[in-house]
Amino acid sequence: MPISPNQGSTGGGTTVTITGTNLGGATAVHFGSKLATITANTATSVTVTSPSGSGTVNVTVTTPGGTSNPLAFFYVGAPFKASLSPVSGVTAGGNTVTITGTGLSTATAVNFGTLSATPTVVNDSQLTVVVPTGLAAGAVGVSVTTAGGTNNGLSYTYVDGPTIGAPTPASGPASGGTAVTISGTSLTTTQSVTFGGVPAPFTVINDTTLSAVTPPGTAGAVDVAVTTTGGTATETGGFTYVAGPGI
Numbered sequence: 001m002p003i004s005p006n007q008g009s010t011g012g013g014t015t016v017t018i019t020g021t022n023l024g025g026a027t028a029v030h031f032g033s034k035l036a037t038i039t040a041n042t043a044t045s046v047t048v049t050s051p052s053g054s055g056t057v058n059v060t061v062t063t064p065g066g067t068s069n070p071l072a073f074f075y076v077g078a079p080f081k082a083s084l085s086p087v088s089g090v091t092a093g094g095n096t097v098t099i100t101g102t103g104l105s106t107a108t109a110v111n112f113g114t115l116s117a118t119p120t121v122v123n124d125s126q127l128t129v130v131v132p133t134g135l136a137a138g139a140v141g142v143s144v145t146t147a148g149g150t151n152n153g154l155s156y157t158y159v160d161g162p163t164i165g166a167p168t169p170a171s172g173p174a175s176g177g178t179a180v181t182i183s184g185t186s187l188t189t190t191q192s193v194t195f196g197g198v199p200a201p202f203t204v205i206n207d208t209t210l211s212a213v214t215p216p217g218t219a220g221a222v223d224v225a226v227t228t229t230g231g232t233a234t235e236t237g238g239f240t241y242v243a244g245p246g247i
Contacts, residue, residue, distance in 0.1 A: 002018070002071075006071070012050050016050050023046050028061075050073070083100050084154045087157060089157075090159060091160050094133075099142075117130060138158060139155050159186070161228075161230040165238075176216035177213060196217050221239070223237060
């Protein structure tokens with residue numbers, strides 16, 4: 001006589017189906033000493049809503065013909081989440097987040113706001129999940145659902161990827177030192193600015209404007225790249241180094 005699922009929340013409320021023979025007319029289903037609520041019954045199955053409980057209990061079905069042999073049901077506590085890393089990423093999603101805590105081994109879903117993702121359970125204290133595409137930039141609550149219930153309390157921030165245009169001015173001496181302004185979008189979390197792959201000192205003015213000072217370079221056009229927590233934007237050949245005069 002199988003029971004499915006064979007585990008559920010300590011708070012009760014799990015829909016459980018017991019299959020077997022001669023189950024028609026079931027009058028009671030016990031989880032340990034507690035009665036479950038019968039919601040459906042045929043000659044080969046009984047569906048119930050589990051009562052609250054803890055630990056491992058015996059489940060029996062009583063019909064006019066007697067009481068069945070017992071089956072084991074395991075009560076699982078709600079998960080506890082301790083941390084999430086990283087705590088932000090691109091609105092397009094696709095990056096992998098690690099969640100640590102306890103009671104995670106039966107995790108079946110991780111929700112980022114209203115968006116659900118299927119986790120990969122590493123062990124009872126850790127799982128990983130690929131972040132789904134966000135609806136918009138901003139913070140959303142993160143919840144983990146296990147056989148023991150759902151736990152909230154963590155936050156993840158979706159960040160739009162940056163965009164940039166050519167610096168102003170768009171050229172300067174190969175010796176570097178040119179102060180330029182870079183305009184774009186989603187620049188507040190800028191982590192680096194490079195000219196031809198060489199890091200440049202920069203200042204974030206606001207979400208649409210950066211100022212930077214060109215590092216020394218080689219004569220010719222180079223790519224300008226801005227990296228934020230939302231990704232990297234590149235303006236191909238965006239700045240031209242001009243060789244100094246020689247006599």
